[in-house]
Amino acid sequence: MKPYQPKLGIKLWAEADRPREKLLLNGRRHLTDAELIAILIGSGNRNESAVDLSKRILAEYGNDLDALGKVSVKSLSNFKGIGEAKAIAIVAALELGRRRKDTGATEVVHIASSKDAFEIMMPVFADLNHEEFWILILNTANRVIGKQIISKGGLAGTVADPKIIFKTALEHNAAFIILAHNHPSGNLKPSSQDLQLTKKLVEGGKMLDLQVLDHLILADKGYYSFGDQGLI
Template sequence: MEERTGYTIKQLPLDERPREKLYDKGPKELSNTELLAIIIRTGNRKQSAIDLARGVLHLEGDALQFLRNATMEELTKLQGIGKCKAAQILAAVELGKRISSKDIIKPRKITSPQDVSDYMMEEMKDYKKEFFKTIMLDTKNNIICYEDISVGSLNSSIVHPREVFNRAIKRSSASIILVHNHPSGDPTPSKEDINITRRLIEAGQIIGIRVLDHIIVGNKKYISLKEEDII
């Protein structure tokens, strides 16, 4: 039987074990390696959870940025990280993204395209696929919520007015703002972007829910179709 070449977390003094340290001092006192070790939970025959976490975080470049955007395929290429541990990491990262994007820590009222950028840029700027979202607004332009409509290259077959406005009606929205990202980082609108926007504006006029703008998010920059007089 093959023997472990590393140590187990149980061999560490109690005050050096990540989970016990969190119990005693709280999560803010833990290093990134210790936090990730808790998420990973267990090691393997050769490495402890701390060893595995250290291996992930000692990659070249910005390791936290890598984790923020990592895919299942990328994580499972790392030594000691199988599908189960990769899923645990991805779930923790996604939950963190969702918590950080909650309305309670973002501006509630939209008065300009810059407000939309401030609201959505941090979440969307690093997406590797195109996400099409709608921000739902009340009669005073306060944000009700935002929802994902589609994922993938933007075209009329996956962004249907029925899907967009059914959700807006359910939320009792007075108006909506369209938002999607360009993974290339260049927010310049395509002809398809413009055509879809105009189609949704026309549908909104019939239904009675205004489409105020379409914001395209790139890498730390955006374009408002309304500001550019495209719509």
Template sequence: MKELMVRDLPDMERPREKLLLKGAQSLSDAELLAILLRTGTKEDSVIRVAEKLLSVYKNESLGEFANLSVNDFSKIKGIGKVKAITVLAALELGKRLAEAPSIERKKITSPQDVVNYFMPRFRYEKKEHFIVVLLDTKNHILATPVISVGCLNSSIVHPREVFREAIVHFAAAMILVHNHPSGDPTPSKEDIHVTHKLIEAGGLMDIKVIDHIIIGDNCYISLKEERVID
């Protein structure tokens, strides 16, 4: 039996036409991927290629797809380098849109305010990112610079790097944020050591460290709420 190609489908079942008529939210994951991939192979329709991609990586969430490489995508017949790059670019754009509107100038009133911004960005990261949320005297955000990428330790996260950013942005206070790629936000001894080291440095410079928030997979721990920070 001849493979059913997209052009052979009724208009209402073609991904692009379906999007125009019913909106993007009406499309399945495979249909959305098919629009990005554009074409299939001689054996498979583009929808079938998209379904195969989803099937091979069925244990990965769509968010974690962004951590796959071009080579990972290219293992699926019908997905070359250009198509893989297109999908990765779309996934990255989606992650950035999830962060909008910008947190800058937003007033922080609770740990959840910080978590709501950083969770979409970091819950699927495979490496630890250490960020400082720099605040003015009214707890409005001035900037959120990334200080380090890699395993958190006192040699990588040095007070001079953290407080250089604070001084440049005239920050009155800060909140420390980092993610645990394991998905478990339980603080390690090194996490607590780094926290106390930065609190001590902040006391000398009159820049208060308000909290240290550790982000896991759809969960977090605030060291302030856990009373690790006074």
């Protein structure tokens, strides 16, 4: 067996190999995901450089930044060399990236299809490991007035109260609403509760002259539209 050879920390690397210097020299797009994370955490542990540690963290989550974005501070802190402060830095950076996507999505203000609604709501549900229920609020021209959270639950579900949904919509002078919730499990098939709630809200909306245009179930990068399936 080969004797253990300690790896060099960032300060002892050749200058061209240091993530910070590499960013300044070549620009941010020339850095790997591991090198960017290494800049966030600053240092590794006794046996690993910051980049090696970052590579190991990424490998643990299949080198998938979306998967890493769902990891808690507590879970990240389990890696040797990642204390609470470093874990918070990683979580905060990934959350900023998610919000950047959200900012871009708000440019789509007119809803002409379920895909338009999905593109607006997808950043809201990105990286969530629990279920949430939201409504997208539209005016008479099918333009987005806003979006509002109705409830937050656990992994298996959340309770959406029709009274709160319609109260929120009317307070924002909605002409139409689109319902949206996520399935953290990744299963897009609507449950019997989803079907019953949608039917109840569609009927209630008719009485209030407040049309429910669609109900979306989102999971990762896909969605299910009740409207597209002829269920509304």
